[in-house]
Amino acid sequence: xxxxxxxxxxxxxxxxxxxxxxxxxxxxxxxxxxxxxxxxxxxxxxxxxxxxxxxxxxxxxxxxxxxxxxxxxxxxxxxxxxxxxxxxxxxxxxxxxxxxxxxxxxxxxxxxxxxxxxxxxxxxxxxxxxxxxxxxxxxxxxxxxxxxxxxxxxxxxxxxxxxxxxxxxxxxxxxxxxxxxxxxxxxxxxxxxxxxxxxxxxxxxxxxxxxxxxxxxxxxxxxxxxxxxxxxxxxxxxxxxxxxxxxxxxxxxxxxxxxxxxxxxxxxxxxxxxxxxxxxxxxxxxxxxxxxxxxxxxxxxxxxxxxxxxxxxxxxxxxxxxxxxxxxxxxxxxxxxxxxxxxxxxxxxxxxxxxxxxxxxxxxxxxxxxxxx
Numbered sequence: 216x217x218x219x220x221x222x223x224x225x226x227x228x229x230x231x232x233x234x235x236x237x238x239x240x241x242x243x244x245x246x247x248x249x250x251x252x253x254x255x256x257x258x259x260x261x262x263x264x265x266x267x268x269x270x271x272x273x274x275x276x277x278x279x280x281x282x283x284x285x286x287x288x289x290x291x292x293x294x295x296x297x298x299x300x301x302x303x304x305x306x307x308x309x310x311x312x313x314x315x316x317x318x319x320x321x322x323x324x325x326x327x328x329x330x331x332x333x334x335x336x337x338x339x340x341x342x343x344x345x346x347x348x349x350x351x352x353x354x355x356x357x358x359x360x361x362x363x364x365x366x367x368x369x370x371x372x373x374x375x376x377x378x379x380x381x382x383x384x385x386x387x388x389x390x391x392x393x394x395x396x397x398x399x400x401x402x403x404x405x406x407x408x409x410x411x412x413x414x415x416x417x418x419x420x421x422x423x424x425x426x427x428x429x430x431x432x433x434x435x436x437x438x439x440x441x442x443x444x445x446x447x448x449x450x451x452x453x454x455x456x457x458x459x460x461x462x463x464x465x466x467x468x469x470x471x472x473x474x475x476x477x478x479x480x481x482x483x484x485x486x487x488x489x490x491x492x493x494x495x496x497x498x499x500x501x502x503x504x505x506x507x508x509x510x511x512x513x514x515x516x517x518x519x520x521x522x523x524x525x526x527x528x529x530x531x532x533x534x535x536x537x538x539x540x541x542x543x544x545x546x547x548x549x550x551x552x553x554x555x556x557x558x559x560x561x562x563x564x565x566x567x568x569x570x571x572x573x574x575x576x577x578x579x580x581x582x583x584x585x586x587x588x
Contacts, residue, residue, distance in 0.1 A: 231411075234418045238295035242425030245287035250433045253279050254443055262322055264444055276442055278321050280430050281449025285314045287426040288456075296422060298415040305344035306459070309337040313455055317448030330447075331375070337455065338374035342367055347462050349373060350469050353482050353558050374458045380495035381454030382447060383502065387522045388532040392431045392445060393540050394494055395453040399423040401491050401547065402460045409467060409479055416463060423456060435533065454495070461488040483554050486561040490550030494521075494543045497569035524576035528583075542572045 257263060257277035264278035289310060293300055300307050316333040319325050342348045348370035352358040361369065385391035403420025406413040433443045445453070468484040481487070489496060498521050505519045506512065518527075525535035546568045553561055 231414050231418070234295045234414075235421045238291050238418050239421040239425040241295075242287045242291040242422045243429045245290060246283045246426045246429035247432065249283035249286055250280060250430065250443055251441070253277065253283055254433075254441065257443075264321075264446065274439065276439075276444055278444040278446035279318065279448065280434065280443040280445040281317055281321070281447070281452055282314070284426050284430055284445060284449050285310065285452055287429070288422055288452075291422045291425070292419055296415045296418040299419055302415075303341070303345035303347060305340040309340050309455065310452065312337050312340075313451050314448060317446065317451050321446040321448055334375045334378055334451075335371065338371040338378075341459065342370045342374065347459060347466070349462060349465060349485075353468075353485050355485060355558055355562060370462065373462065374455065376499070377458035377461070377492065377495065378451050378454035380492075380499040381457065382450040383520060384495050384498050384522065385445060385450040386520055387526065387535055389431060389435045389536040390522055390539060391450055391453065392427050392434055393536055394543070395457060396424055396427045396431070397540065397544060398457050398491050399427070399460070402457075402464055405464060406467075413467065416460065420460065423453075427453070457492060461492055464488050481554065483556070483558045483561050486558050486565055487550055487554055489562060490547050490565045493546050493565060493569045494539065497521075497566070497573050501570065501573045521573050521576065524580070528576055528580060539572075542575075543569070546572070 254277045257279055262277065262279060263275035265275055289307070293307065312333060316325065316330060320330060348366050349361065350366055351360050381391055381395065384394065399420045403417050403424065406416040406420065430443075430445060430449070433441055434445070436442045465484050465488050468479050468481045501521070502517070502519050506515070506517070511517070521539055522535050525538060526532070530538070546565060549568065550561060550565050553564065
């Protein structure tokens with residue numbers, strides 16, 4: 216691979232743009248051609264998602280789409296963004312563990328504590344083994360550099376929360392996939408603007424975008440025969456990858472006193488990362504608050520998620536997904552516009568707008584009922 220790169224350099228061809236193009240293309244194609252086979256096997260072996268309490272669908276649908284996402288990302292990232300696997304040696308092992316746990320849960324339904332143990336192991340491998348952690352809060356609540364052990368625990372918790380948060384928003388067609396696609400694209404653009412040192416992360420983001428885009432082709436299909444869900448395999452995998460890219464994004468703006476590492480300055484970096492991941496963060500916090508207020512278990516499934524509220528208003532899956540993503544994309548735009556203000560103020564603005572979006576459906580529902588009366 217390296218000799219081929221040297222050949223291209225000699226010809227004056229930019230390796231970086233070739234990697235982005237081929238990484239995106241092959242990731243898209245691998246997922247596109249893998250999914251029909253997975254659907255066929257799922258139907259033959261009856262490996263389907265049964266409608267339940269949290270479900271917004273009425274029929275059994277194959278739910279192993281995450282396997283195709285893993286397959287394309289695993290193959291294409293290790294070829295076109297191999298530098299990441301050299302730098303973060305436990306990254307691929309973590310993805311394999313999540314694949315195994317996700318497929319087991321999608322097929323036989325694992326107990327929550329077993330999934331949690333696996334998530335702790337995976338997060339620990341990346342945080343401790345690959346040293347991908349949150350080292351500073353950039354002045355949030357007056358906290359800057361964090362003690363190593365506190366940093367490790369906080370980072371592991373961050374990974375676990377984001378993995379499960381993405382699992383929770385995967386309740387209607389296109390939402391988890393569409394939002395993860397946008398998050399990956401935004402992180403990729405951010406890495407690109409930060410220069411050549413971060414190019415492997417740009418390629419990695421392009422690979423994720425390509426894979427998820429192909430998955431959405433089937434997930435949003437109007438034909439039941441070609442429809443598929445990503446399942447826990449896909450949601451945990453994407454949640455983990457977006458946690459990884461967001462922590463890497465924050466870490467870029469910390470001065471490591473290494474002459475080989477470029478220095479960047481953005482005091483509001485954590486608030487920007489929260490803004491990009493605002494939907495799963497707010498949705499999870501909102502559901503937890505509602506369950507605590509009503510004295511219910513935090514782990515009991517319900518229909519208090521943002522997407523469930525929009526479905527109750529009579530919107531289709533596609534419209535609900537479009538409205539949710541559009542609103543939270545607006546928050547990201549506002550956060551980017553205000554990125555140079557105090558990090559605490561920006562975080563308050565981002566979270567406030569996030570919760571407003573979570574309760575807008577409630578307000579609309581209340582006003583509708585009052586009109587009818």
